[in-house]
Amino acid sequence: MSEAAIALNRFGLGARPGEAIPARPKAWLVDQFASYQPRPAALAEAPTSAAVAADLAEYQDQRRAMRQQGIAAPDPTAAPAMAGGAAKPADAGADDAMKQARRFARREARDDYGALVGARTIAALTGPAPFVERMVHFWANHFAVSADKLTVVGLAGTLEMEAIRPHVLGHFADMLNAVERHPAMLLYLDQAVSVGPDSPLGQRVTQRAAQNGMTRKVGLNENLAREILELHTLGVRTGYTQADVTEFARAMTGWTVAGIGRGPGARAAGTAGGQPGDFVFAPAIHEPGARTIMGRTYPAGGEAQAQAVLTDVAIHPATATHIATKLTRHFAGDTPPPAMVDRISAAFLASKGDLPTIYRAIIESPEAWVETPVKFKNPWEWTISSLRALGTTQVKPLVMVGLMNQLGQPVWKPGQPVGYDDIAGSWAGPDALLRRVEAAERFATRAEGTIDARTLAPQLFPASVSAATAQSLARAESPGQALALLLVAPEMMRR
Amino acid sequence: MDRRSFIARAGAVGLLGSFAPRMAFARAATPKRFVFVIQRGAADGLGIVAAIGDPMFAGARGDLAADLAAGTKLDAMFALHPAMATGAALYGQGQALFAHAIASPYRDRSHFDGQNVLETGGAGPYQVRDGWLNRLLGVVPTDDAKAIAVAATIPMALRGRHDVASYAPSALPAASDDLLARVTQLYQGDAQLHALWGEATATRALAGDLTQDDGRNAAATGALAARLLAPDNGARIAMIETGGWDTHAGQRGRLAAQLKGLDAMIGALRTGLGPLWSDTLVLVATEFGRTVAVNGTGGTDHGQASAAMLFGGGVRGGRVLADWPGLKTADLYEGRDLKPTTQLDAFIAGAVADHFAIDPARAMAALFPASAKVAAIGGLVRV
Numbered sequence: 001m002s003e004a005a006i007a008l009n010r011f012g013l014g015a016r017p018g019e020a021i022p023a024r025p026k027a028w029l030v031d032q033f034a035s036y037q038p039r040p041a042a043l044a045e046a047p048t049s050a051a052v053a054a055d056l057a058e059y060q061d062q063r064r065a066m067r068q069q070g071i072a073a074p075d076p077t078a079a080p081a082m083a084g085g086a087a088k089p090a091d092a093g094a095d096d097a098m099k100q101a102r103r104f105a106r107r108e109a110r111d112d113y114g115a116l117v118g119a120r121t122i123a124a125l126t127g128p129a130p131f132v133e134r135m136v137h138f139w140a141n142h143f144a145v146s147a148d149k150l151t152v153v154g155l156a157g158t159l160e161m162e163a164i165r166p167h168v169l170g171h172f173a174d175m176l177n178a179v180e181r182h183p184a185m186l187l188y189l190d191q192a193v194s195v196g197p198d199s200p201l202g203q204r205v206t207q208r209a210a211q212n213g214m215t216r217k218v219g220l221n222e223n224l225a226r227e228i229l230e231l232h233t234l235g236v237r238t239g240y241t242q243a244d245v246t247e248f249a250r251a252m253t254g255w256t257v258a259g260i261g262r263g264p265g266a267r268a269a270g271t272a273g274g275q276p277g278d279f280v281f282a283p284a285i286h287e288p289g290a291r292t293i294m295g296r297t298y299p300a301g302g303e304a305q306a307q308a309v310l311t312d313v314a315i316h317p318a319t320a321t322h323i324a325t326k327l328t329r330h331f332a333g334d335t336p337p338p339a340m341v342d343r344i345s346a347a348f349l350a351s352k353g354d355l356p357t358i359y360r361a362i363i364e365s366p367e368a369w370v371e372t373p374v375k376f377k378n379p380w381e382w383t384i385s386s387l388r389a390l391g392t393t394q395v396k397p398l399v400m401v402g403l404m405n406q407l408g409q410p411v412w413k414p415g416q417p418v419g420y421d422d423i424a425g426s427w428a429g430p431d432a433l434l435r436r437v438e439a440a441e442r443f444a445t446r447a448e449g450t451i452d453a454r455t456l457a458p459q460l461f462p463a464s465v466s467a468a469t470a471q472s473l474a475r476a477e478s479p480g481q482a483l484a485l486l487l488v489a490p491e492m493m494r495r
Numbered sequence: 496m497d498r499r500s501f502i503a504r505a506g507a508v509g510l511l512g513s514f515a516p517r518m519a520f521a522r523a524a525t526p527k528r529f530v531f532v533i534q535r536g537a538a539d540g541l542g543i544v545a546a547i548g549d550p551m552f553a554g555a556r557g558d559l560a561a562d563l564a565a566g567t568k569l570d571a572m573f574a575l576h577p578a579m580a581t582g583a584a585l586y587g588q589g590q591a592l593f594a595h596a597i598a599s600p601y602r603d604r605s606h607f608d609g610q611n612v613l614e615t616g617g618a619g620p621y622q623v624r625d626g627w628l629n630r631l632l633g634v635v636p637t638d639d640a641k642a643i644a645v646a647a648t649i650p651m652a653l654r655g656r657h658d659v660a661s662y663a664p665s666a667l668p669a670a671s672d673d674l675l676a677r678v679t680q681l682y683q684g685d686a687q688l689h690a691l692w693g694e695a696t697a698t699r700a701l702a703g704d705l706t707q708d709d710g711r712n713a714a715a716t717g718a719l720a721a722r723l724l725a726p727d728n729g730a731r732i733a734m735i736e737t738g739g740w741d742t743h744a745g746q747r748g749r750l751a752a753q754l755k756g757l758d759a760m761i762g763a764l765r766t767g768l769g770p771l772w773s774d775t776l777v778l779v780a781t782e783f784g785r786t787v788a789v790n791g792t793g794g795t796d797h798g799q800a801s802a803a804m805l806f807g808g809g810v811r812g813g814r815v816l817a818d819w820p821g822l823k824t825a826d827l828y829e830g831r832d833l834k835p836t837t838q839l840d841a842f843i844a845g846a847v848a849d850h851f852a853i854d855p856a857r858a859m860a861a862l863f864p865a866s867a868k869v870a871a872i873g874g875l876v877r878v
Contacts, residue, residue: 148739190744193792202791219791223743226604226797236605237620242829245604376687415738416535418607428687429649429661430695437678438670472681477673484674490685 001371005464009495010331010368010375012130014385015460017451029363032129033356038165042122047112049158049183053277055112056151057259059105066098109154113147116157117404117411118397124384126393132168135359137380138330139164140412142323143179143232144419145188147412151260155184155277156412172323172353173314176232180224180310181279183257189224189417192260192271196220196253196287201269220287225249227417233313235322240294247291251298251306254286255279320348326422327358332367333374334423340367373494376424379407381495382436386487389460390447407435433493440487444480453482461491525636526774527851528724530733530764531628531652532757534781535610536741540801541787541833542750543579544593544815548572551822555787559747559795569593573815578754581762585806586813592805592875594842595817598783598835600865604797606741609782614652616840618865625655627843627862628734632657634861635731635851653734660694713737713756714763721767724775735760740781744792761806773808776850776876780804780839786831787822798832803839805846809877816842816875838869845872852878 001009007025008015015021022028124133140160147156163182167175179185186192195202195218205218225248230236256269259276266272270282281303291298291305296312298305313319324344328336347361362368377385383403387395404410408427414420421427453473457465469489476482486492545563546552548571553560566574567583573595575583585591601612601620608620616627629652653659670678675696682688720733737757742749757779765772784801800820805812820826820834828834840863848858848871855871863869 190792190794193744195791197791221743221790221792221794222796230605236608237603242604416606416741425649425654428691430691430693431661433688433691434670434695437674441670441674466684468681468684472677476677481674481677485677485681488678489681490688493688 001373001461002463003369004462006369006371007131009385009461010373011134011363013124013134013381014130014388016388017391017456017459019459021459021462026363029131030360032131033169033359036129036132036169037127038168039161040123040127042126043119043161043165046116046119046161047154047158049155049162049277050275052109052112052154052158053183053257053260054275055108055154056105057276059101059108060261062101063098066101106150106153109150112154113157113412114397114401116161117401118395120157120160120411121384121387121395121400122393125387125395130388131359135355136160136164136168138327139168139175141414141419141422142326143175143185144414144417145184145412146415146417147410148415149188151187152184155187158182159184160412167355169356172319172348172355172358173311175355176310176314177307179232180228181255183260183277183279185224186255186257186279187260189227190221191224191252192256194219194221194224194249194253194256195269195285196250198289199253199283199285199287201284202287204268218285220246220249220253222246222249225252228310229313231418233322234316234318235325238318238322244293247293248306248309250287250289251291251293251309254282254284254303255306256282256285315349315352317345317349320345320353323358324348327362328365328367329422330375331362332365332370334425337367340365373491375495376428377493377495378420378422378427379404379409379432379436380411382493383407383439385492385495386440386443389456389487389492390443390451390483403439407439408432433488436493437484437488440484443487444484447480447483450479451483452479453486456483457486457489457491460486465491525731525851526771527635528731528733528768528771528775529631529847529850530720530724530735530775530777532735532737532760532777532779533610533613533650533652534740534757534779535606535736535738536781537606537609537783537785537797538740538753538781538801539742539746539750539785539795540595540597540781540803541784542742542746542795543576543754544569544595544802545574545576546572546595546819546822547574549819549822555789555822557789558793559789562747562751569815572817572819576751576754578751579758581758581765582804582806585761585765589813590806590808590810592810592812593815594803594805594837594839595815596800596820596833596835597803597817597837597839597842598800599839601783602799604783606782606797611651613780613782613839614650616863616865622865626650626652628652628732629655629657629659630861631732631847631858632659634853634858650734650736658690658694660697714759717760717763718767721764725768725771742785742794743790743796744794746789746794765806775807776809776846777806778803778843778846779806780843784833787827787833788831799828800833800835800837803842805875807850807876809850811874811877816872837872838866840866841869841872842875846875849873849876849878 003025004021007022007028011029127133145152145156145159147153159179159182163178164175167178197219202218222245226245229240229245229248234240256271258271258274258278258280268284270284271280274280283302286302289300293309298308324341325336327344328340332340343365344358344361347358351357409420457469457473469491472485473482476485542559545566547563562577563574565577568574569586575586582591599612600618601609611620614626615623617623649659649661679692682692716735720735723730724733739753761777764777768775780803781801783797783799785795785798790796818836820836824830826834844859844862845855848855855873859869859871860867
């Protein structure tokens, strides 16, 4: 690959026809820091977390009203994760009205999800800063939420728009902060419902339960606290213990979402105020007292306590290594060269997580400019680069959602908080390849022979088209077939 | 409403149904079939095979214990979750065996590390680079070393030296034969793409009309697996991935739905395999279990030991294999988790060895080299 081809494909999201080939590839990348748009027109119409949360709150109010009228209520969290018809939630006996309300809420969530997938795609296809857009996708996957349960389906994409995009050229600590306070994350990893056992509400519930001879029904949930340490910051096996996780989970209590789940319980928990979807700190469910995490004591201090922990772990050396390893893997290959990891990690520590400084260190790393392709594209990268190659600027959200499902990487739906893998082994499968060929033929058919693949190829991969690919394109039986072949050529499968 | 009246209806396929189970297959020359169903996300063994005879159980489990009252009594100690009706019927016929307080060698609480240990068969995460199911291909009787694979991508347990294909039904329109032929030429000089493409086209020919099945729900996945395992020239080893077991909140409804799906999958495998069920062994296992106590959100957090399951015509079932550690706080691992007392490695190696008539020590050494000195558990499957 030429340096221009590397800048366009390994760093960017693929070339667009008619665009000038970068004459100074490194400067072309750095200049994008100035042209990046955190909130481009493509996102103007996309749902916000406030709008999605308002609909969820409305649905929950509806359920509550119906329940009060004695109508059986399906559990909103009972999304059957194993799939489809065989594993329906246990709402078989639920009343029609309740089912209808639930169906409506699901459709709303799916519409929101689709609209956001569409917006993300348009931003990736049309934005002036494809390298920065790539970083947005990188961080959204690093801070993965998964659109599985009803409460997260519609919100999943808003995390990227509201917590990642504004901070992609800022500090890691600020992005971390925005992510952990975002309703999608608080709901996805169950933080929103974690209650300190010795918090005012926790104690009340315990006392009442004791009077009635029952066990307590509220308490800690350590899910988010663990994943912050394991996935978002320090990385797994970096020295923290189960006790640290539990302590951090105690410190995190009170960090929750307003307005989702209203009624007397929410009033008691202190989450009834504010607009639905707003971050709130609810003192009534915060575990009082000082916490000790990784040998450091954090005095009691409400919201500021967990904040202080986040501030510390955001610039911890283990976090620098963890992030540097992932970034290096993304730009220099599945097995990250240690020298580059060290360099990026040093840039992270020296700048206290200043992301543009870190990106510059990547751009300056020779390991990211080796001529042989270092990465097998994942389905998202392949699709976006294909659509860009075709000059596509509009997509139907429904089509994009279905396509990503078929190609094996549904957007914002990795199924696990670790996000999607960034190694070839996860994507270079026989069946996955066949599907790209199927999709490529469909793209090419839609382009209706308006594009000459033979002239497009050197624009996409300047000075980097192999003889075999050129020959294949030249011998194709039709312009459409040549285009399909270009979209699945080895040059297109890797970056 | 108006906000979205103009937004296209995004009918995301199976969007709320989490992910469709994916499969991967491998072929070998033996009448025996083996299916590994992995439960990703740490399935709650105590909620599936409940220790209702343990005096601490009801207290520790609170509301989560309620469903188990309607479960099938397996013996004096254990009851099976009522959502597993097929599982209970198979148990009654002696074709289902459950192992409890069982765990891989992994003793921490990261899903991703835990799954890596479960799939590679190593002693710790990322210590072994290939999967034990791939290594199994090296010890089962094979006529030709060529293996068939079926599923979009290959899960870790199946990755390794032996070729494994992958297949999952596609809703995309099939590519034209002419394009396929030209892609074959295009990839001629590219080792990686050439190999992948060869497997893809071979599997496509084999799968034929199977694309009819959308594979989107658990029963259809079981049926599809059965149809790919049944033919004489079909796959002999299959892996099915299921997710959604990470029940931190609202576990009661979610686990019931998960188990209903798993149960339907097992049922569809048995039905689809028909008489071949007597030659079939199905293993269900997860990376680790969950806390004994219910957490503050009606769920459970990451723990240690869980339950594993065997189904099949040759299983010496109708029993629960458990060296029960007890649920008193002092008996728990780190005071919170079910203590592992049976090694999952030895359980898997023993079952697979007897099923394929391999020397158990050889199976243990090949599949779980780090535990090679441990004896495989015998007597799980009729030899």
